[in-house]
Amino acid sequence: xxxxxxxxxxxxxxxxxxxxxxxxxxxxxxxxxxxxxxxxxxxxxxxxxxxxxxxxxxxxxxxxxxxxxxxxxxxxxxxxxxxxxxxxxxxxxxxxxxxxxxxxxxxxxxxxxxxxxxxxxxxxxxxxxxxxxxxxxxxxxxxxxxxxxxxxxxxxxxxxxxxxxxxxxxxxxxxxxxxxxxxxxxxxxxxxxxxxxxxxxxxxxxxxxxxxxxxxxxxxxxxxxxxxxxxxxxxxxxxxxxxxxx
Amino acid sequence: xxxxxxxxxxxxxxxxxxxxxxxxxxxxxxxxxxxxxxxxxxxxxxxxxxxxxxxxxxxxxxxxxxxxxxxxxxxxxxxxxxxxxxxxxxxxxxxxxxxxxxxxxxxxxxxxxxxxxxxxxxxxxxxxxxxxxxxxxxxxxxxxxxxxxxxxxxxxxxxxxxxxxxxxxxxxxxxxxxxxxxxxxxxxxxxxxxxxxxxxxxxxxxxxxxxxxxxxxxxxxxxxxxxxxxxxxxxxxxxxxxxxxxxxxxxxxxxxxxxxxxxxxxxxxxxxxxxxxxxxxxxxxxxxxxxxxxxxxxxxxxxxxxxxxxxxxxxxxxxxxxxxxxxxxxxxxxxxxxxxxx
Numbered sequence: 001x002x003x004x005x006x007x008x009x010x011x012x013x014x015x016x017x018x019x020x021x022x023x024x025x026x027x028x029x030x031x032x033x034x035x036x037x038x039x040x041x042x043x044x045x046x047x048x049x050x051x052x053x054x055x056x057x058x059x060x061x062x063x064x065x066x067x068x069x070x071x072x073x074x075x076x077x078x079x080x081x082x083x084x085x086x087x088x089x090x091x092x093x094x095x096x097x098x099x100x101x102x103x104x105x106x107x108x109x110x111x112x113x114x115x116x117x118x119x120x121x122x123x124x125x126x127x128x129x130x131x132x133x134x135x136x137x138x139x140x141x142x143x144x145x146x147x148x149x150x151x152x153x154x155x156x157x158x159x160x161x162x163x164x165x166x167x168x169x170x171x172x173x174x175x176x177x178x179x180x181x182x183x184x185x186x187x188x189x190x191x192x193x194x195x196x197x198x199x200x201x202x203x204x205x206x207x208x209x210x211x212x213x214x215x216x217x218x219x220x221x222x223x224x225x226x227x228x229x230x231x232x233x234x235x236x237x238x239x240x241x242x243x244x245x246x
Numbered sequence: 247x248x249x250x251x252x253x254x255x256x257x258x259x260x261x262x263x264x265x266x267x268x269x270x271x272x273x274x275x276x277x278x279x280x281x282x283x284x285x286x287x288x289x290x291x292x293x294x295x296x297x298x299x300x301x302x303x304x305x306x307x308x309x310x311x312x313x314x315x316x317x318x319x320x321x322x323x324x325x326x327x328x329x330x331x332x333x334x335x336x337x338x339x340x341x342x343x344x345x346x347x348x349x350x351x352x353x354x355x356x357x358x359x360x361x362x363x364x365x366x367x368x369x370x371x372x373x374x375x376x377x378x379x380x381x382x383x384x385x386x387x388x389x390x391x392x393x394x395x396x397x398x399x400x401x402x403x404x405x406x407x408x409x410x411x412x413x414x415x416x417x418x419x420x421x422x423x424x425x426x427x428x429x430x431x432x433x434x435x436x437x438x439x440x441x442x443x444x445x446x447x448x449x450x451x452x453x454x455x456x457x458x459x460x461x462x463x464x465x466x467x468x469x470x471x472x473x474x475x476x477x478x479x480x481x482x483x484x485x486x487x488x489x490x491x492x493x494x495x496x497x498x499x500x501x502x503x504x505x506x507x508x509x510x511x512x513x514x515x516x517x518x519x520x521x522x523x524x525x526x527x528x529x530x531x532x533x534x535x536x537x538x539x540x541x542x543x544x545x546x547x548x549x550x551x552x553x554x555x556x557x558x559x560x561x562x563x564x565x566x567x568x569x570x571x572x573x574x575x576x577x578x579x580x581x582x583x584x585x586x587x588x
Contacts, residue, residue: 093463
């Protein structure tokens, strides 16, 4: 049974059809590359899955159960984590406290609750180690590379052991060397059985890490096939419309 | 004061010792120590226990408010209304202490006819917190910038204070009341004890509680904080309530020391308070700084004033010197920040 199953998901904004009836499935431990030009509907689809937008029509099933999310918090509670493109980090705080921001570990002393910094640093260290990242829990985010920042944002999604992790353009704003680090993080997520949707403009990244690629064009899914059965040329053609449908 | 070290749980790294960077990061502490040494050498009276206690007592009132202001500035806010709020909440507290305005100048038998001291304090604190809550509401709900909201507060609270008192002071409290401003525990004045305890509590709240962490997060990146489930509006609102409480507490101690509350109390106090916070290394852009720095900043201003007075330097020159130090402190911090980035 797929972990996520979308049927006929459509969304319009007034007269504009952003998404016109998309079917999509995702299996456990699978990395799906979601590609498409600007305005193809990628963001709309991701926002619907993450609960920040509601579909006009269509159904969404999580582990076979039909779900409806009114808010991002509901999607998160159901096991869907979105890593924003801007990462939502506070660069004056150390890596570990960014991981736990909003979900801090506290210790009760009498009527008071105090931050359990030791526990948070230790847990963050474990998470970074699981992700095979060299990020150090005590380092300030301000002093970190783009790849390490991405690791912090991804480590945050692991606190709740989510079913699905959505990554929005994680390699868009970082150096080539750090891209490799981020792709490593994604492989690490897959190896622990998480399903990943990677939204990206970068063809080499998708081909290096994804198991399957889905292409959106003008709100329609025009391709959905295993990486092994396609090529960068074909996907480029599908994105631009040079190839109608695959 | 150190920006890096006052940021929550910053990294300790094994790097070669960077003397210039160290000096820039700890500029306020180094400058405070240097000032104490210079004054001690130039003026024998400076180091006497009596004089040092005097400095601490003078610092404690504005220092208390500066502690509250640290919370506000850490969220990248500002509160210009503290001086006016001190006047208003002080008058209300005094009114409650006296049980009315009828015998506002009476000193003597009738002073015990009023309400218990605790009620007077609670009234002052409640007015301070209400003023802060109102301003915090305008900042978070009406989305008016804090500078504008509290500039309005500065005028409005001062006006309310004048209206409430009819322009005159309320004087003559019971000994139980004035003890809070004039009494001592061992040799330490009560306001100094309260200042120290408040600083300690504020430090613990900022560094060791969820709320404190959220204050730093809101100051650095409110949108990121929001996306991670930090209640940004509530945190922002609360920091104004906290500085309001600090005003109420400070004005209670001030009126007890002076045995009087008046509508012109705390004129220009906001500048001293903000100067202490900024000299202490808390960034006006939010997210960086802390209470320890603020205490150092307040002490620095207090020591400087006291030393210059003892040396018969004119108060006009004092103002110039404090202004220059304010700018120098921020310049040092910028320099330290630039070094860290490179």
